[in-house]
Amino acid sequence: MLLTLLILCFIELSSCTDVVINRLHKKIFDNYNPDARPVINPSAAVDVAVGFHIESIKKLESSSETLVASIWVGLTWKDEFLVWNETDYDDIRRIVIPAKRVWIPDLYFSNSVSMQSAIVTPGDYSKLSLYSNGTVVSYFGRTTETRCRMNLGKFPFDTQICSISLAHWTSTVSEVKLSKKEMPSLVEVSGTWNLAHLLAKEEFIDFVGQQQLILQISLSRYPLFYVLTIILPICLLAVLNPVVFLVPAESGEKISLSVSILLAYSVILSALSELLPEVSDNISILGVYVCIMLCLKVVSVLASVGALSLYHRSGSVPGEGVYHWLGKNGRWGIKNTKVCQVDVNADKEIISWQDVSRAFDRLMFCIMSAAALLISIVCASFIFQ
Known part of the structure; x- marks a missing residue:
């Protein structure tokens, strides 16, 4: 019996509350125009x-330069036409209403x-909170x-500053004034990026008399x-690039190794181009480095062809000139084990084309090693400066 009475009382109270809320809705929304700004003045x-x-x-796409984020926007303002006296409506302080009303x-x-x-949007079914003093809170x-x-420029050791801008469609700052308020941000970032900093600021657009709020998001890449x-x-x-010149010419693998390295650079450059935008204000130093090394590898292939051409030449090396000087000064401790009769009265040392080819290989090894090291140091200094 007691349980039945309690249930009946609860139903009666709920019915009374619904009646009061309906009366409140009728009072505040009669003659209310949602298209008019909510100010008496x-x-x-x-x-x-x-x-x-x-x-x-x-995600933050480098190739398309777009930031995709899930965001909540909290808006709070006062509607001077939607106020009521709490004591007249059973001390109801807050009601929840559709945003479109x-x-x-x-x-x-x-x-x-x-x-x-x-x-x-027109089909939005969001709800918002309306308080007795006219304060509207929505998310x-x-x-x-x-x-x-x-x-x-410093990819992949870069930090990007992106922004999400919020502005008016039509209202000017004299009609609607925006101000920022603090809201907690528990950010979940995709695996490639780390959130470094968040900053909200206000900005005034002079030529249209409008105001916008900008949320700056600083993201550092995991490299x-x-x-x-x-x-x-x-x-x-x-x-490997200079090592090509240490491969003996008689092995027959010098050109194939050079071309293989050249193709590997081309594949890496192609993969890198897919990560970077087609048009950008800044050039990736890493991309420039790969292009330079690719050009250096082309020079290496041409030099390898030249070394093989020298190696397979027949005849004797001229007694004077660059070839003789290179073959004579580039032997660097190489002992000639070929047994032959030598005229002890001869004034000139016999230099073969094979000696010239080996000396040219060693010279190119030193040049390519120094060039690769110098280019790597310069590019690294620009990235990490």
Whole structure:
């Protein structure tokens, strides 16, 4: 019996509460126009406090220069037409209403790459909280895709600063004034990037008399993956480049090794081009380094062909000139084990084309080693400066 009475009382109280809420809705929304700014004084501006809550950074694409993020935008303002006395409505302090029933600032993401950039769309079924003093509190969750101009000069040891901009469609700063408010951001970032810093700031657009809020997101790249897949192979190829000149000409593998390294550089350059944008204000130092090493490898292939051409020449080396000087001064301790009759009265040392070829190989080994080392040091100094 007691349980039945309690249930009946609860139903009665719920019914009474619903009646009061319906009466409250009728009172505040009769003759209310959601298209009109919620101020009694037409010359006054509506103060809207805006807070950003970054939930996750899904991805930052270097090739397309776009940032995809899940974000909550918190808006708070005061609607002077939606106020009531709590004592007249059973001390109801807050009600939850559909967003489409009240005035909402016409905000949009001004640097979005898509057309669907408005905070509130016509088919939006979001709810918001309305308090007795007219304060409106709303939260809108969106997945944004915004432009992010990237500086890839120090790729993959780079830090990018991207922004999410929020502005008005039509309202000027004299009609709607934006101010930033703090909101906690528990950011989940994709595996490639690390969140370094968040900063919200206000900006005034002079030529249109509008205001926008900008959330700056500083992201630093995790370089380990690119070090293992790009930089390490490049360094190993840079070591192999001069080693080609240590391969004996009689082995027949000198040209094949040179061409194989050249093709490896081409593959790495192709893979690197897929990671970088086609048009950018800054050139990747790593990309420049690969191009220089590719050109150096082309020179190496041509030099290898020249060395083989010298090796297979027949006849004697002229007694004077560059070839004789190179063969004579480039032997560096090489002992000629060929047994032959030598005229002891001869004034000139006999130099073969094989001696010239070996000396040329050793000279090119030193030149290519020094060039690769110098280029690597210069490029590394630009990246890590």
